[in-house]
Amino acid sequence: PAVFIPMAEDTGLIVGIGAWVFERACRDLARWRTADPAASELTLSINVSRRELIEPDFAARLTDTVRRVGLESRDVTLELTETALVDERFDLRPLARELRDRGFRLAMDDFGTGQSSLNSLVDLPIHTLKIDKRFVRNMGSGQTSIAVVHAVVTLAAHLGLDVVAEGIESAVEVGTLQSMNCHYGQGYH
Numbered sequence: 001p002a003v004f005i006p007m008a009e010d011t012g013l014i015v016g017i018g019a020w021v022f023e024r025a026c027r028d029l030a031r032w033r034t035a036d037p038a039a040s041e042l043t044l045s046i047n048v049s050r051r052e053l054i055e056p057d058f059a060a061r062l063t064d065t066v067r068r069v070g071l072e073s074r075d076v077t078l079e080l081t082e083t084a085l086v087d088e089r090f091d092l093r094p095l096a097r098e099l100r101d102r103g104f105r106l107a108m109d110d111f112g113t114g115q116s117s118l119n120s121l122v123d124l125p126i127h128t129l130k131i132d133k134r135f136v137r138n139m140g141s142g143q144t145s146i147a148v149v150h151a152v153v154t155l156a157a158h159l160g161l162d163v164v165a166e167g168i169e170s171a172v173e174v175g176t177l178q179s180m181n182c183h184y185g186q187g188y189h
Helices: 004-011 013-035 058-069 093-101 118-123 133-141 143-159 171-179
Strands: 044-048 076-081 105-111 128-131 162-165
Touching: 004 013, 013 044, 013 058, 058 076, 058 093, 093 105, 118 143, 128 133, 128 143, 133 143, 133 171, 143 162, 143 171
Parallel strands: 044 076, 076 105, 105 128, 128 162
Antiparallel strands: none
């Protein structure tokens, strides 16, 4: 993915790939919910590239897709990287507000790796902060990363945002994150 995705973005192929992945994932979720009542609470989180975000019909296309397959917009969280959201070349705040108004949940992915300011947390209509895996990975090597992760978890709680720690690889990391009241995580552990 580290090679393929940037190439797909540079060539513009990411738009078609992203549309296919989005529709396929939505169809799969709808099928799982129909097949198993226990799956009725499942939701979908999907990464979106900066290149997709600047497509003029992006929000309308997503809305059409979720309705066509029998889902609601609130069933989908769009994960947008911090660098895409604060890109100075494109003001994505209007699009982010439109997506929120259409019912989609928004997550700022890889939080802590870009150039965002705390002001962007107030300006952008996000629901979730995803702490970049580098901070989680470095928690075992010193207090600095622990302090940063704890600060982000605390800040998110005060702003009424969900927070997800990425890249959890050990039981020690789980315990440390739980002690900080980080309720969500992802990784190979």
